[in-house]
Amino acid sequence: MLRSASASPVRTAVYFYSSASGMVRSFAQRLGREVFDLSEREVRRSVPAGPWVLLTPSYKTGNVDNDTIPEPVRRFLSSPLARRRLVGVMGSGNRNFGEHYQAACRQIARTSGRPVLFEFELQGTSWDVEEARRILDDLDLALTAEHARLASGASGGVRGSR
Protein backbone atom coordinates (compact mmCIF):
# COMPACT_ATOMS: atom_id res chain seq x y z
CA MET A 1 0.00 0.00 0.00
CA LEU A 2 1.43 3.38 -0.94
CA ARG A 3 0.87 6.35 1.33
CA SER A 4 1.58 9.97 0.76
CA ALA A 5 4.74 11.39 2.31
CA SER A 6 2.54 13.33 4.73
CA ALA A 7 0.73 10.18 5.96
CA SER A 8 0.39 9.71 9.72
CA PRO A 9 3.31 8.04 11.46
CA VAL A 10 3.08 4.24 11.56
CA ARG A 11 2.04 2.80 14.92
CA THR A 12 2.90 -0.89 14.81
CA ALA A 13 0.14 -3.06 16.23
CA VAL A 14 0.92 -5.82 18.72
CA TYR A 15 -1.01 -9.09 18.62
CA PHE A 16 -0.54 -11.33 21.63
CA TYR A 17 -1.67 -14.64 22.99
CA SER A 18 -1.84 -15.28 26.71
CA SER A 19 -3.13 -18.29 28.67
CA ALA A 20 -5.24 -18.16 31.83
CA SER A 21 -2.14 -17.30 33.86
CA GLY A 22 -2.12 -13.98 32.00
CA MET A 23 1.57 -13.14 32.12
CA VAL A 24 1.86 -12.08 28.49
CA ARG A 25 -1.41 -10.14 28.81
CA SER A 26 0.02 -8.21 31.74
CA PHE A 27 3.12 -7.38 29.69
CA ALA A 28 1.11 -6.42 26.60
CA GLN A 29 -1.12 -4.08 28.58
CA ARG A 30 1.93 -2.17 29.82
CA LEU A 31 3.25 -1.44 26.31
CA GLY A 32 1.25 1.77 26.00
CA ARG A 33 -0.09 1.04 22.53
CA GLU A 34 -2.96 -0.76 20.86
CA VAL A 35 -2.78 -4.50 21.47
CA PHE A 36 -4.97 -7.29 20.10
CA ASP A 37 -5.76 -10.45 22.03
CA LEU A 38 -5.55 -13.62 19.93
CA SER A 39 -7.66 -15.53 22.42
CA GLU A 40 -10.62 -13.54 21.01
CA ARG A 41 -12.19 -15.20 17.99
CA GLU A 42 -12.91 -11.90 16.15
CA VAL A 43 -9.27 -10.93 16.50
CA ARG A 44 -8.10 -14.33 15.21
CA ARG A 45 -10.42 -13.97 12.23
CA SER A 46 -9.19 -10.49 11.35
CA VAL A 47 -6.10 -9.53 9.37
CA PRO A 48 -3.75 -6.79 10.61
CA ALA A 49 -4.30 -3.62 8.57
CA GLY A 50 -0.59 -2.87 8.54
CA PRO A 51 2.68 -3.93 10.09
CA TRP A 52 2.35 -5.92 13.27
CA VAL A 53 4.42 -7.63 15.91
CA LEU A 54 3.58 -10.99 17.47
CA LEU A 55 4.00 -11.43 21.22
CA THR A 56 3.78 -15.07 22.26
CA PRO A 57 4.55 -17.39 25.16
CA SER A 58 5.98 -20.86 24.55
CA TYR A 59 4.10 -23.94 25.68
CA LYS A 60 5.77 -27.29 25.54
CA THR A 61 2.67 -29.39 25.59
CA GLY A 62 4.05 -32.89 25.23
CA ASN A 63 2.06 -33.63 22.08
CA VAL A 64 3.55 -35.87 19.39
CA ASP A 65 5.00 -32.93 17.49
CA ASN A 66 6.51 -31.51 20.68
CA ASP A 67 4.85 -28.30 19.55
CA THR A 68 5.38 -25.18 21.62
CA ILE A 69 3.44 -22.64 19.53
CA PRO A 70 0.01 -21.86 21.05
CA GLU A 71 -2.79 -23.00 18.73
CA PRO A 72 -4.45 -19.52 18.41
CA VAL A 73 -1.09 -18.13 17.27
CA ARG A 74 -0.68 -20.93 14.77
CA ARG A 75 -4.17 -20.33 13.37
CA PHE A 76 -3.62 -16.59 13.05
CA LEU A 77 -0.38 -17.18 11.19
CA SER A 78 -2.11 -19.45 8.69
CA SER A 79 -3.21 -16.28 6.85
CA PRO A 80 -0.68 -15.44 4.10
CA LEU A 81 -1.51 -11.73 4.38
CA ALA A 82 -1.00 -11.71 8.14
CA ARG A 83 2.33 -13.50 7.65
CA ARG A 84 3.37 -10.97 5.04
CA ARG A 85 2.61 -8.03 7.31
CA LEU A 86 4.40 -9.55 10.31
CA VAL A 87 7.54 -7.53 11.02
CA GLY A 88 8.95 -9.24 14.11
CA VAL A 89 8.36 -11.51 17.07
CA MET A 90 8.63 -11.04 20.84
CA GLY A 91 8.57 -13.96 23.25
CA SER A 92 7.81 -14.68 26.87
CA GLY A 93 9.28 -17.86 28.32
CA ASN A 94 10.84 -19.46 31.32
CA ARG A 95 14.50 -20.49 31.41
CA ASN A 96 13.55 -23.55 33.47
CA PHE A 97 12.48 -25.08 30.15
CA GLY A 98 16.13 -25.27 29.12
CA GLU A 99 16.60 -26.04 25.44
CA HIS A 100 12.93 -25.20 24.86
CA TYR A 101 13.34 -21.65 26.19
CA GLN A 102 11.46 -19.29 23.83
CA ALA A 103 10.94 -22.18 21.40
CA ALA A 104 7.71 -20.75 19.95
CA CYS A 105 9.09 -17.25 19.39
CA ARG A 106 12.30 -18.60 17.87
CA GLN A 107 10.58 -21.13 15.65
CA ILE A 108 8.17 -18.52 14.27
CA ALA A 109 11.06 -16.13 13.61
CA ARG A 110 12.99 -18.88 11.84
CA THR A 111 10.14 -20.02 9.60
CA SER A 112 8.87 -16.50 8.82
CA GLY A 113 12.30 -14.95 8.25
CA ARG A 114 11.36 -12.13 10.67
CA PRO A 115 13.60 -11.11 13.57
CA VAL A 116 13.22 -11.95 17.24
CA LEU A 117 12.81 -8.40 18.54
CA PHE A 118 12.81 -9.11 22.26
CA GLU A 119 12.64 -11.97 24.74
CA PHE A 120 11.78 -11.86 28.44
CA GLU A 121 10.73 -14.21 31.22
CA LEU A 122 7.20 -14.60 32.57
CA GLN A 123 5.39 -11.22 32.86
CA GLY A 124 8.63 -9.25 32.39
CA THR A 125 10.26 -6.66 34.62
CA SER A 126 9.72 -2.90 34.41
CA TRP A 127 13.02 -2.74 32.52
CA ASP A 128 11.71 -5.35 30.04
CA VAL A 129 8.59 -3.27 29.41
CA GLU A 130 10.66 -0.12 28.83
CA GLU A 131 12.98 -1.95 26.47
CA ALA A 132 10.08 -3.42 24.47
CA ARG A 133 8.49 0.04 24.25
CA ARG A 134 11.75 1.47 22.93
CA ILE A 135 12.09 -1.30 20.34
CA LEU A 136 8.52 -0.74 19.14
CA ASP A 137 9.05 3.02 18.97
CA ASP A 138 12.19 2.48 16.88
CA LEU A 139 10.24 0.16 14.61
CA ASP A 140 7.53 2.79 14.17
CA LEU A 141 10.15 5.31 13.09
CA ALA A 142 11.78 2.88 10.63
CA LEU A 143 8.44 1.92 9.10
CA THR A 144 7.31 5.53 8.87
CA ALA A 145 10.53 6.39 7.04
CA GLU A 146 10.04 3.43 4.71
CA HIS A 147 6.50 4.52 3.86
CA ALA A 148 7.76 8.01 3.08
CA ARG A 149 10.43 6.49 0.82
CA LEU A 150 7.83 4.38 -0.96
CA ALA A 151 5.59 7.39 -1.39
CA SER A 152 8.46 9.22 -3.04
CA GLY A 153 8.96 6.34 -5.49
CA ALA A 154 12.06 4.70 -3.95
CA SER A 155 12.37 0.92 -3.45
CA GLY A 156 13.76 -1.33 -0.69
CA GLY A 157 13.37 -0.95 3.09
CA VAL A 158 11.86 -2.84 6.01
CA ARG A 159 10.44 -6.19 5.01
CA GLY A 160 6.82 -7.07 5.63
CA SER A 161 5.53 -3.57 6.14
CA ARG A 162 3.31 -3.40 3.10
Ligand SMILES: Cc1cc2nc3c(=O)[nH]c(=O)nc-3n(C[C@H](O)[C@H](O)[C@H](O)COP(=O)(O)O)c2cc1C
Ligand atom coordinates in the same frame (compact mmCIF):
# COMPACT_ATOMS: atom_id res chain seq x y z
C1 LIG B 1 2.83 -26.13 30.80
C2 LIG B 1 3.82 -25.03 30.51
C3 LIG B 1 4.72 -25.22 29.49
C4 LIG B 1 5.68 -24.22 29.21
N1 LIG B 1 6.61 -24.43 28.21
C5 LIG B 1 7.58 -23.49 27.99
C6 LIG B 1 8.58 -23.72 26.99
O1 LIG B 1 8.62 -24.73 26.29
N2 LIG B 1 9.53 -22.74 26.81
C7 LIG B 1 9.55 -21.60 27.55
O2 LIG B 1 10.42 -20.77 27.33
N3 LIG B 1 8.59 -21.36 28.49
C8 LIG B 1 7.62 -22.28 28.71
N4 LIG B 1 6.65 -22.03 29.66
C9 LIG B 1 6.62 -20.74 30.35
C10 LIG B 1 5.60 -19.79 29.73
O3 LIG B 1 5.83 -19.60 28.34
C11 LIG B 1 5.70 -18.44 30.42
O4 LIG B 1 5.42 -18.62 31.79
C12 LIG B 1 4.79 -17.38 29.85
O5 LIG B 1 5.03 -16.16 30.52
C13 LIG B 1 3.32 -17.75 30.01
O6 LIG B 1 2.54 -16.69 29.50
P1 LIG B 1 0.96 -16.61 29.77
O7 LIG B 1 0.76 -16.65 31.27
O8 LIG B 1 0.54 -15.31 29.19
O9 LIG B 1 0.35 -17.77 29.06
C14 LIG B 1 5.70 -23.01 29.96
C15 LIG B 1 4.76 -22.82 30.98
C16 LIG B 1 3.84 -23.82 31.27
C17 LIG B 1 2.84 -23.59 32.40
